[in-house]
Amino acid sequence: MKALNCPRGHEKMKLRKINKTVSFRGMEIPCKIEAYVCPECGLEGGTINSTGAIQQELAEVFRKRTGLLTGEEIKSLRKKRGLTQQELADRIKIGVASIKRWETGLIQSKSLDHALRLHLTGNRLNNDFSGNRPFSIARIKLVLATFEKKLGRTLLRKTDKMLYAAKYFWYADMLAFRDLGASMTGAGYAALPLGPQLNNYRDLVEEIRKTDETQAEPLTREELQIIRKIVKAFPEDRQIYAAAHREKIWQDKPVGAAIPYSEAKGLSEI
Numbered sequence: 001m002k003a004l005n006c007p008r009g010h011e012k013m014k015l016r017k018i019n020k021t022v023s024f025r026g027m028e029i030p031c032k033i034e035a036y037v038c039p040e041c042g043l044e045g046g047t048i049n050s051t052g053a054i055q056q057e058l059a060e061v062f063r064k065r066t067g068l069l070t071g072e073e074i075k076s077l078r079k080k081r082g083l084t085q086q087e088l089a090d091r092i093k094i095g096v097a098s099i100k101r102w103e104t105g106l107i108q109s110k111s112l113d114h115a116l117r118l119h120l121t122g123n124r125l126n127n128d129f130s131g132n133r134p135f136s137i138a139r140i141k142l143v144l145a146t147f148e149k150k151l152g153r154t155l156l157r158k159t160d161k162m163l164y165a166a167k168y169f170w171y172a173d174m175l176a177f178r179d180l181g182a183s184m185t186g187a188g189y190a191a192l193p194l195g196p197q198l199n200n201y202r203d204l205v206e207e208i209r210k211t212d213e214t215q216a217e218p219l220t221r222e223e224l225q226i227i228r229k230i231v232k233a234f235p236e237d238r239q240i241y242a243a244a245h246r247e248k249i250w251q252d253k254p255v256g257a258a259i260p261y262s263e264a265k266g267l268s269e270i
């Protein structure tokens, strides 16, 4: 919208933020609106915010006041847990369009708000063994392929039981959890005599081979940095093997015990 001349014959109207009280779902909600105002007589011209932006702001205030998760909160909690909109939708068993709309201003029902809270804030235990990310074999394959590329060698060999690959995965997942708040693959790890190992690794090896990494959510810049850091610190299998065996969070576990992600801050070798 272009600046207009005041229809009362004054000068050009100027863009100002004005406070308005808008009636929304039976609630009077104050909101700031950008509008053209005549500096001389105060006449208000057209507003500049799109109706959508105003609706979005009103919906945020309404949700805050009625104890529902706001769009901002849904989005930030979802990201904290490392979930995509699609993954969150799948968990709640609703369409992804609903998540998109709730994050941008549509108001969710009380019962769906409850479901959202359950998936975004609850279930702490499970979380600690997947590092805030749903388990994804495609992601494991992608992390593997990225390590192999950066190391310039094959990590998962033909008759491999992931003796070394598991250590690279472990450091990648643990560091991502420690530094970014979510693991890369969602894998759980156990303390085995030969070091940290992925749960069910025997069954996983074949699955990993068969999986297409292009199906995975791409690695973020920060995740790639972590992989690069690990490759730089441990270019050889024996180095990462030895480092993992010096980690207290592996040493202090009984054989077969899970290594929770919350202990990632105790890593000492990187």
Ligand SMILES: [Zn+2]
Residues within 6 Å of the ligand: 006, 007, 008, 009, 010, 011, 038, 039, 040, 041, 042, 043
């Ligand atoms: Zn005027």
